[in-house]
Amino acid sequence: MTTLRYIAHYPEQIQTQAEMLISNGRLGDYIEKIYPSQHQIQSDKALYQYINELKNQYMRKTGSLTQVSYNSKLKVLKDALGIHTFQSRVQGNKLKSHNSITVASLFKEAPPEFLRMIVVHELAHFKEKEHSKAFYQLCCHMEPDYHQFELDTRLWLQWREL
Template sequence: MTTLRYLQGYPDHLQEQVRAALAAGHLGRWLTERYPERHDVQSDKALYAYTMALKQSHLRNAPGIDKVLYDARLDVVKNALGLHTAISRVHGGRLKAKKEIRIASVFREAPAAFLETIVVHELAHLKELGHNKAFYQLCEHMQPDYHQREFDLRVYLTWRQLAPAAVATASTDSDKA
C-alpha cells in the first residue's frame, strides 16, 4: 500500500479513493477538469500584489506584510508549502519586526485555486498563529470552500509526487492547447 504523505490525516476511505484513482490513471484528468484555470502570478512582485489584494479585501486590520516571495527550497528544506515568519531586528534602540510570507515555488505552476488556498492559509496566520478552530474559521471567511480546496490541493500534491510522468505529460499537453 502506497503511503500518501499529504493525506495522512484524512479518513482511510478517502485515501483509498485517491489510491484507486491514481492507480487507474484518472486522478490527473480529474484535477485538470476540476481546476483548469492557471494563474499569471509568476514573479515575486506579482505574488506580493496578489497577496496584498487578498489581505486588503479580508484582513484590513491585520499587521502589514513586508515581503512575499516564492521559495524554491521551502518544500524540500522546511517540508512546508507556505511559511509565515516575523524577523525581529534592532534598529537604533528599537526592535522592528519584518513579516514575510514564503510560498513554495511548486505553486507557480499550480492551478489558481491552489495558490489562493496557500495564500489564504498564510494570511490567516497574521491573526491566528496556531491551527485552531478560530484559524480555520478565518480561512473559511476568506475562502468559503477552504476545506474542500485544501483537500483537493493535497490530492494535487499527492498526484505530483506519485505520478511524475503524468505531471510532465499534463503540463506539456496544457502548453500545446
C-alpha cells in the same frame, strides 16, 4: 499500494477514493477536470500584489506586509507549502510589525485555487498563530471552499509525485 503521505491524516474513506483514482490512473484526469487552468502570478512582485490585495480585503488591521516571495528551496517534504514570518518591535512609542510570506516555487505551476488556499492559510497565521478552530474559521471566512482546496492541493501534490 501507494503511500499517500499528503493525505495520510484524512479519513480512510477519502484515502480509499484517492487510492482508487491512483490505481486506475485517473487522479490526474480528476484534478485537471476540476482545475483546468494555471494561474498567471509568476513573479515575486505579482505575488506581493496578489497577497496584499487579499490582506487588505480581509485583514486591514493586521500589520503591513513587508516581503513576499517564491522560494525554490522550500521543501514540501516538511509539509511546508508556504511559510509566514512575523516580528514585532518597539520603535519609540509605537509597535512596528514585520510580516512576510514565502510560497514554494512549485506553486507557480498550480491552479489559482491552490495558490489562494496557501496564501489564505499563511495570512491567517498573522492573526491566529496555532492551527485552532479560530484559525480555520478565519481561513473559511477568506476562502469558503478552503477545506476542499486544501484536499485537492494535497491530491495534486500526490499526483505530481507519481
